[in-house]
Amino acid sequence: MVPQQLSVTLGLTPVETQVEVNDAGTLVDPSRTGTVYTIGSQSVSEQSSPQPGRGILSVVDAQPGWLYEANGVLHPRGSEYDVQFVVDGLPLTENRSPAFAPPFESGDVDSMRVMTADFPAEYGRKLGGVVEITSPKNAPVGLHGEFDAEGGNFSSGSLHAALFYSNGANRFSVSGDGFHTDRYLDPPVLNNYTNRGNAGGLSVSYERDFSTSDRLFVTVTQHAVRYLVPNELIQQQAGQREDTTQQETSGQARYTHTFSPDLLLTIAGNVRDATALLSSNVLSTPDRCVAESRIPGRIHARGPRGPSQEP
Numbered sequence: 427m428v429p430q431q432l433s434v435t436l437g438l439t440p441v442e443t444q445v446e447v448n449d450a451g452t453l454v455d456p457s458r459t460g461t462v463y464t465i466g467s468q469s470v471s472e473q474s475s476p477q478p479g480r481g482i483l484s485v486v487d488a489q490p491g492w493l494y495e496a497n498g499v500l501h502p503r504g505s506e507y508d509v510q511f512v513v514d515g516l517p518l519t520e521n522r523s524p525a526f527a528p529p530f531e532s533g534d535v536d537s538m539r540v541m542t543a544d545f546p547a548e549y550g551r552k553l554g555g556v557v558e559i560t561s562p563k564n565a566p567v568g569l570h571g572e573f574d575a576e577g578g579n580f581s582s583g584s585l586h587a588a589l590f591y592s593n594g595a596n597r598f599s600v601s602g603d604g605f606h607t608d609r610y611l612d613p614p615v616l617n618n619y620t621n622r623g624n625a626g627g628l629s630v631s632y633e634r635d636f637s638t639s640d641r642l643f644v645t646v647t648q649h650a651v652r653y654l655v656p657n658e659l660i661q662q663q664a665g666q667r668e669d670t671t672q673q674e675t676s677g678q679a680r681y682t683h684t685f686s687p688d689l690l691l692t693i694a695g696n697v698r699d700a701t702a703l704l705s706s707n708v709l710s711t712p713d714r715c716v717a718e719s720r721i722p723g724r725i726h727a728r729g730p731r732g733p734s735q736e737p
Contacts, residue, residue: 460544463489467536467562478584478605479529479625479651482538483522486557491542496612499523502542502555510549512558514645516678516696517549524623525611526702528649528674531603533574533586534629536562561645563633565590565597580609580618595635602628610653619662623653639684648675655704665709674700 465485473488475481480498487494493501500509500523511518511530520527539558541549549556570590577583584605591598603626610623627649634642655668676698683691 458544460541461490463540465489465538465540470532470535470538473532477524477609478582478607479524479610479623481532482530482535482559483524485532485538486540489540492540492555497523497525498612500555505554508554510554510556512549512556514559514561514643514678515680515694516676516698520700524651525670526672527700528627528651528672529625530559531586531627533572533588533603534561534601534627536560561629561631562588562590562599563597563631563643565592565599567592580607582607582609597633598631600628600630602626611656613656614658615656617659617662619657619659620654620667621656623651625649625651641682643680643682644678646675646677648673650674661711664711666707666711668704668706668710671703672701674698 470482470485473481473485475484477498483494483498483500486492486500491503493504495501499521502509507521509522511522513530522530537560539556541556541558542554545556568591572586572588574586575584582605584603586601586603588599588601604624606622606624608622609618610621613619613621627647629645629647631643631645633644636642650671650673652669652671655670657666676696678694678696680692680694682693685691
């Protein structure tokens, strides 16, 4: 055998890159004049609130166009009022800050839609913001439950428990929650006088699919919060005590029938009762002036030391 020499030269294969551009839909709808922020259950459950009773309000405050004021009052686009909450289709137009209404609990919320402009017609003529809340539905088959507990400073603690049962076309759920804290509102002084708060609530719902096109949903809820109004120093020295109770009970029934992918019939009814009570002891003393408008352009202030005065 005669050896032979063979030379082979290897070259690099050129890199080819191809970019294909298509005329497809963008992430931002150029024809929409407003923005809707959708918040899922994971974001709601992971949001930590510095004070009990403000979990949902803190989630809304984290969205663009919203800011907090004292005692958890939401301001959409700088507007002090005109915030509407819609819970499973039930509109709530009053002030929902912790000082004026029972709080929404994170465990009773599955998803949220937040708007600050370009409101659809079904929300009415709103100028501030709309927060649409959807409660948990469509539980998995069988019996399931959940339990959450947490605690913190100022003797704060909260509990939430829920049971879900689903069997074929029937779905049933019941949930309860409550909390206690020694710092419910934002105190006017650093000493945090008389700022204890307690809250509790219960929610029961039933859902049934009569067919693939017919569905019935019924829910009943009751929530209450009781707290002491924080004192100023002069009020604390005088021995003032003011107790506030906010209670809310509501029921809702909704029937839907699907005629076609483009036609849906919904029949809904609801009833709601809300009460607010304020009581004080005989040692209560006014500390802040109460302004009363009597003549356009002129304000009369009534203070703790005497009759009306014109500033």
